[in-house]
Amino acid sequence: MAKPKLITLSLCVALLFGAAACGPSLVIQDVDYTQPIESVLAPDSNLEVHDQRYAVKFNISPILEEEGVSSVDEIRLIRNRAGFYFLTASGFSNVYVFKTAESELNLQTIIEIPHGELGQPAFNQRNGNIELVDLASGDSYSLNQDGLR
Amino acid sequence: MKKFMNKTISTLAALLFVASTTVVAQQSDYQVQQDFRADYRALVSGLDAAESSDEIASIIDEINELEAEYSGYSDLLDNALFPDTFEERIEDLRSRLNISRENISIIEDLNQRISELESEIAEFRDRLAQLDEEATATAERLQRSAANERRLSGLVSQYRQNLENRDAFVSELLEGLLNRYEAMDAETQSEIRDAAESLEDDPLALLETIISGYINQADRDAGLDASDYVRMRAQHGYFVNVWDRVGERMANAYASDRPVQARQEITDLLAAWEASVNNKLWNSLSTAFNQNGIELPQFTSDDSFNNALNAFVDRATDIAREQNEEADFELYNSFNNYWNNTVKAQWGEYLIAGNILSQGDIAAIDIKLSTWGQDAAPTSNLMFILFLISLAVIIGLIVLLVTKKS
Numbered sequence: 001m002a003k004p005k006l007i008t009l010s011l012c013v014a015l016l017f018g019a020a021a022c023g024p025s026l027v028i029q030d031v032d033y034t035q036p037i038e039s040v041l042a043p044d045s046n047l048e049v050h051d052q053r054y055a056v057k058f059n060i061s062p063i064l065e066e067e068g069v070s071s072v073d074e075i076r077l078i079r080n081r082a083g084f085y086f087l088t089a090s091g092f093s094n095v096y097v098f099k100t101a102e103s104e105l106n107l108q109t110i111i112e113i114p115h116g117e118l119g120q121p122a123f124n125q126r127n128g129n130i131e132l133v134d135l136a137s138g139d140s141y142s143l144n145q146d147g148l149r
Numbered sequence: 150m151k152k153f154m155n156k157t158i159s160t161l162a163a164l165l166f167v168a169s170t171t172v173v174a175q176q177s178d179y180q181v182q183q184d185f186r187a188d189y190r191a192l193v194s195g196l197d198a199a200e201s202s203d204e205i206a207s208i209i210d211e212i213n214e215l216e217a218e219y220s221g222y223s224d225l226l227d228n229a230l231f232p233d234t235f236e237e238r239i240e241d242l243r244s245r246l247n248i249s250r251e252n253i254s255i256i257e258d259l260n261q262r263i264s265e266l267e268s269e270i271a272e273f274r275d276r277l278a279q280l281d282e283e284a285t286a287t288a289e290r291l292q293r294s295a296a297n298e299r300r301l302s303g304l305v306s307q308y309r310q311n312l313e314n315r316d317a318f319v320s321e322l323l324e325g326l327l328n329r330y331e332a333m334d335a336e337t338q339s340e341i342r343d344a345a346e347s348l349e350d351d352p353l354a355l356l357e358t359i360i361s362g363y364i365n366q367a368d369r370d371a372g373l374d375a376s377d378y379v380r381m382r383a384q385h386g387y388f389v390n391v392w393d394r395v396g397e398r399m400a401n402a403y404a405s406d407r408p409v410q411a412r413q414e415i416t417d418l419l420a421a422w423e424a425s426v427n428n429k430l431w432n433s434l435s436t437a438f439n440q441n442g443i444e445l446p447q448f449t450s451d452d453s454f455n456n457a458l459n460a461f462v463d464r465a466t467d468i469a470r471e472q473n474e475e476a477d478f479e480l481y482n483s484f485n486n487y488w489n490n491t492v493k494a495q496w497g498e499y500l501i502a503g504n505i506l507s508q509g510d511i512a513a514i515d516i517k518l519s520t521w522g523q524d525a526a527p528t529s530n531l532m533f534i535l536f537l538i539s540l541a542v543i544i545g546l547i548v549l550l551v552t553k554k555s
Contacts, residue, residue, distance in 0.1 A: 036228035038179045076179075122177030133175050140175065 033083035038123040042074045049075055056085075058105060066110075067092050078123035078130055084108055084145040086123060086130050093117050095132060097145050111147050115139050178222075182229035185219050185238075192242055196249045202257065205250050212242050259340055270350050273322060274358070280318060281362055284311035288369050305372045312366065312377070316384050319359055323391040326352070330395040333402070341402040351403040353411055360388070360418040367425035375433040379496045381426045382503030389419055430505075441487040442480065455510050462517045469525035481525035485518060 041049035043060055050057040060075060072089040079085050085098040085105060094112050098105035119136025126142065129149060133140040142149040192215065195208050216239050219226060226235035233241075287308040294304060333341075367381055396412050404411035431449050438445050448457040465484070469477035492500070493511065500506045 036178075036225065037182055038177075040179055122179055124176070124178045133177060135175055135177060135180075138175050 031083070032081050033079050034081045034125060035079040036125055038076050038078040040074050040076055043072065047071075049077070051077065054079070060087075063087065063096055066096070067094065076121055076123055078125070080125075080130050080145065081128055082145060086132075086143060088118060088121050088123075088132070090120060091117060092121070095143060097143075099145070108145050109147055111143055113141070114148075178225050178229075181219075181222050182226060185215075185222070185226055185229075185235075188215050188219075189238055189242065193245060196242070196245045199249050199253060200256065202250075202253060205246065205253055208246060208249075212239070212246065215239070215242070255340070259343065262341075266352075267350065270352060270355050273355055274350070276318060277315070277359065277362065280311065280315040284308060284315060284366065287311050291372055309373070309377060313380075315362075315366075316380070319384070320387065322359075323388060326395050326399070327391055330398045330402075333398050338398060338402050342405045353399060353403045353415065356392075356415055357418060360415070360422050363388075363422050364418070364425050367422065367429060373429070373433070375430070375437040376496060376499075378426055378430040378433050379499045379503060379505065382423070382430060382505055383499035384503075385419070385423050385426060386503040388422075392416070392419065437491075438487070441491075442483045443487060451505050455506055458510075458514055459517070462514060462521055466517065466521040466524050469521060473525070473528055475527065478525045478527060481521055485522065488514065488518065 035054055039051045039054060041051055043049050046059065047061045047064065048057060048059050056077075060072075063075075064070065064072065067089075069091060072091065075087055075089045077085060077087050083100060085100070086095055087098065088095045092113075093116055094110045096107060097109040097111060099108045100106075113132075113134075115134075115137065118132075118134050120134060122133050122135055124131040124133065130143045131140060132143055192208060192211055195204070195211070199205050199208060219235065223235040226238075230238060287304060291304045291308055363381070363384070367378075392415060396415065397408075400408040400412040400415075427450075431454065434454065435445060435448070443461065445457040445461050448454040462484070465477070465480055469481065497511065500511070501508055
């Protein structure tokens with residue numbers, strides 16, 4: 001009784017490998033998604049932001065809801081080498097890190113700012129990490145998709 | 150003590166380093182590129198609006214400062230300005246700078262020319278006004294002093310001299326116009342057109358003033374004679390010739406919004422001037438010929454004057470051929486003398502320049518005059534008398550021979 005089960009399992013595994021071998025398997029390694037300078041984007045009346053230069057457009061309502069604010073004048077967006085988007089705004093207490101999916105931005109991490117609300121935030125690319133500076137307070141932080149470094 | 154000092158210096162250096170890194174850390178790359186873009190736009194606007202070499206010199210310094218200030222961010226700016234680069238933006242500013250510098254040099258040159266032209270026109274107007282004033286004063290004195298013949302003659306000479314001075318001055322001005330505008334290329338014409346908009350007084354207005362002065366001069370009754378009016382026509386002819394050569398260019402340059410109208414205004418004034426001169430010219434010419442015993446048929450135009458001269462010479466030649474009287478020869482002598490010594494010698498150049506008579510017209514009269522001279526010369530009877538004497542001698546000899554034989 002155990003033998004047929006083993007055979008069936010082996011067949012399934014073989015089938016799985018076979019299917020995987022027949023499907024697309026091309027993977028390009030070491031893609032650099034670095035956006036050299038942050039984008040400063042003003043939301044429209046529908047709370048949509050559109051970065052024409054880097055060709056990305058999305059609605060920030062869920063983020064505002066998450067952050068507990070009703071509106072912002074502008075958001076600051078930057079993408080690191082690995083392709084994660086970092087988003088924050090003046091008045092936010094967090095930096096939101098998103099990874100891309102098909103027609104989606106999925107929240108990867110919420111990075112809480114140790115000194116509380118950001119006054120005048122700005123993102124920079126620094127040595128492979130994202131640097132967050134608060135020009136109002138003079139604080140600066142080094143970030144990656146996993147959080148503060 | 151030394152150890153304490155070293156420790157303090159090291160601490161201070163460390164603090165300074167931390168402070169400086171903090172300052173560097175607080176920089177926003179986005180803000181750097183925004184500031185660069187703003188500075189770049191300000192310089193572009195400054196270059197577009199620059200109107201003097203001083204402003205350009207100041208912008209050169211600002212471009213150098215911009216380059217020095219942002220050269221440390223060139224990689225960042227290359228990314229931010231893509232597809233442009235920091236280097237290209239600086240080059241672009243320098244290229245715009247050169248264009249602005251050239252434009253300003255043209256503008257400054259143009260302003261210089263406008264200012265020169267304005268002072269030149271003002272100078273011409275002053276001199277013209279002075280000449281007109283002198284001529285008017287002499288003319289008024291002429292009208293007041295009718296009694297004293299010698300004084301009158303002196304005043305007429307002075308008035309004539311005034312007019313000749315004015316003519317010489319205007320001719321000089323016309324010569325200048327010819328030199329300046331006859332070979333004027335389209336580019337210069339366009340430059341002048343731009344500059345003319347800021348001219349308070351322009352050469353076309355000056356020409357109108359000059360012609361109006363000539364019309365007043367011709368209308369004034371100031372004891373002038375045929376020679377003066379013939380000279381006026383010559384001056385008119387020269388003026389028309391110059392205007393034909395430069396009028397279109399001048400009108401396009403100084404009255405670009407209404408060139409045809411501006412040109413026509415001057416052409417009309419020239420016609421009015423000619424009419425004013427002609428009002429006096431034909432009568433004065435007729436009088437001058439009459440005073441020398443030459444009664445020409447009536448004439449009121451250039452052609453009819455030429456016809457009158459030809460008709461007079463033709464008729465006198467016919468009469469001389471038919472009658473061959475002493476009076477005919479005297480009339481011939483009188484006309485020949487006046488024609489050669491006054492009309493041709495003194496007025497010839499003016500008659501041709503004023504288009505009153507052409508070179509051909511004068512030559513035709515000369516030829517006719519030669520025929521008239523031959524026909525009017527008294528015929529000699531000496532040959533006839535000698536023939537009769539010879540005939541009588543022959544008859545006498547024949548009679549003598551016949552008588553001797555018989």
